[in-house]
Amino acid sequence: MKTYRFTMYFRGLDYMSEETAEALYAAGCDDCTPASSEGQAYAGFDREATSLETAIATAAADVRKAGLDVASVMLDDDQVAGLEPLRV
């Protein structure tokens, strides 16, 4: 299984409090690094999964379990470069 690295932004959350970070960990996001800046909370993930889709889907599910809402997901440059080309 590969580790996928992406950053997940949370909707309607301007500050990453300790409580939120605890909740994330407890919900299974122990592979994330919760942070916030400029009025936006987010968490960087290192998720092990069979594919990027699964990685994001499982992470999003865990985040919802913690009572948070996913606004967007951002991929790193190097992560994108490692992906297979899109089939159109």
Added chain:
Amino acid sequence: MTSRATSRATRSRTVYVNSDRDLAAELGARKTAGPATRFNSGIRRTTCGTLLPANADHSLDTTTSNRAYGLRTENHQTAFRIVRVLKPGCSLRATRIRIPSWLRIATQDARSPGSMTFAIVRYRQSSQPLIETERPLLRLPPVPAVAVGLGVTRSAGVYNWRLKRAALMAKQHPNKHIREAIQYAEQRGWRFEKAGPRAHVYGSLLCPLREREGHVVRVFSTPRNPQGHAQYIRREVDKCQH
């Protein structure tokens, strides 16, 4: 020369050190305390002097007799106690004492006659005072949880006590990668704040902008992937424009 009465007095005294200065003072005071004396407990007081155990202490130490022992003081700040001083010439390996990486050990040359081999200092974080003290504790500094790391280095035949501020020790994350990442952040003006009694969050890194809008990174105690966690911490630090 130490009289019998003095040595008895020394023996029944428990020493608590709360800061580098206290520790240095204690060690300095004992240094001139006299020649090696053998205590009933079998622990040898040496030229450096043991900071240790009155017989009464053994009752407290029964479960941790070979381990370092710590306590919290009345006002719930961390205090230190040197628990066991090994006999001269005794190697650390022979005592089978497990030394955590964050523990600093004072060592002196075991081969120099009558010198102390090891003093072990440790602190434990707990919210309850563990024992009643025999005498009033030294006045504690206003900063909470000031821990003391004690190290001795040897240079040109002179033992230099290298004392380290314990606030730094308190910041020691169990994982090496994360510890380094926290140091990396601190070198760039970030502050590390240890979290309270929490299950998963070890502490927080805060960027130089002291506002809510500033960067906050929550550091976990046991992340699934410590290296990745550390990388993220470094990345946040690099990204920060404040």
